[in-house]
Amino acid sequence: MVSSLCGGLAAVIFASAPAMAHFQEIIPSADVLPDGGPVTLGLVFTHPFEGGPVMDMERPVKVGVLAGGKKTDLSAAITEKRVDGKEAWTLSYDVKEPGAAIFYVEPRPYWEPPENKMIVHYAKVVVDGFASGAGWDELVGLPVEIRPLTRPTGLWTGNLFSGVVLKSGEPVPFAEVEVEFVNDGGVAAPNDAFITQVIRTDANGTFSYAMPHQGWWGFAALVEGDKRGSAPDGREVPVEEGGLIWVKATDMGVKPPTGAEP
Template sequence: MTLKLIAAAMTALLPYTAQAHFVLPYADDTQIARPGDVPLALVFWHPFDNGHVMDMETPQAFYMIHHGEKTDLMNRLEPTNFQGAENTGAAFRASFPVKRSGDYVLVTEPVPYYEPSEDKYIQQLTKVVFNRNQLPTDWMAPVGLPTEILPLVKPYNVIAGSSFTGQVLSEGQPAAGIEIEIEYVAAAPDIDSFAASAPTVQPMPGGSLVAISDENGYFTFGVPKAGWWGFAALGSGPATEHDGKELSQDAVLWINAYDME
């Protein structure tokens, strides 16, 4: 496998949109210590700069895949509000059940969101992988979304200071030349209070961090810091229109990085 294109670029945007929109299914850790229900915050937000919280509608689908079996989780969504630094937005408390060892791939298929500043819709098909007892089972397998990012590095225990490589797929095929926005959760959600915590770092100057997928759909990012990192492949999906307006159907993948101790 040859990675011919590794790009990092900045976009010059207004302060309100300096960092990217990201659907964030957040838990305190990707390593699950014991069986039981794992609580989540499901928020549509700008987590790098603790920016504007977008109102999130009930997703079209919310489920997990464990040992190749799909479990619907729609009945575990509880509407609530999330308090960011700028505003309060509609969000969801959620959970997923953990019993056996292995990977738990959590998938959110949101309703397309209308962004007035761009006069278009955004739909972020989002994956995050959790694990119990260090048994890898499902993290490397596609889940069959119209577009998704396939990790080539186990996504729930990346070493800070190493690199992460993913492959953008559209309808199951590699997607070349896709712009990938990269986000850091600088202000982690507090699941008890359902509010953003104080940010640990400031956003990078120059706007969103960006990479481009190569001719085989691959991209690589050097992970500089422990914590949650998100990748959004913009417009990588086959759907391009919703309610008569442009639709950006994005593939989103979250990973968790740790410092070596």
């Protein structure tokens, strides 16, 4: 009796505990390259604010870049780089032309036992070549994708970032969007409610969020997939599809007035 009561209580506690938000990172070494040149991207499947735990990320289905209206498959160029002992990936790319280079990844579906579903998060990030400010709102054509309404590069801390959640190219009203900060340990959350910010799109599929701290922010629009997936034991289960975009906020530097002491 005591054993079954304890087991039932544990199940209730587990079910009521907040779910840890998974984010597919694709984060570059810089969001703007004033002179073009090389950029390195890290592909990690993790919990950004908490700094982990990192989850094994199988070799992606596809990694690519959209630049100048042309997609280039970069899947063969990625190399494995273990993070906290888990499988992750890295990519180097040389930005040679002005304009947005939109990097994207289609990961393999991930089985999430506590939620009894498969997860596949299509993620992208924009790198501005030669600080041109051009092409940043082009769409890759991912099954679920965020179209930025705010240029996602060259943003100050506190700027309002806005976007539209699209599924199969159509806006998704009242979709849930999870927001997390890539925390290097310098920000302490008062409690778990602060770790993942949650907002919803409006009736037109649009959302906005003001980034309160410098660094990388991930916006993950979550929708239920049209097709069901298979759990490791062969059962049919729901598929959570996510459309992610990564955006960097930068603090304003204060320049001394002319004639003032440095």
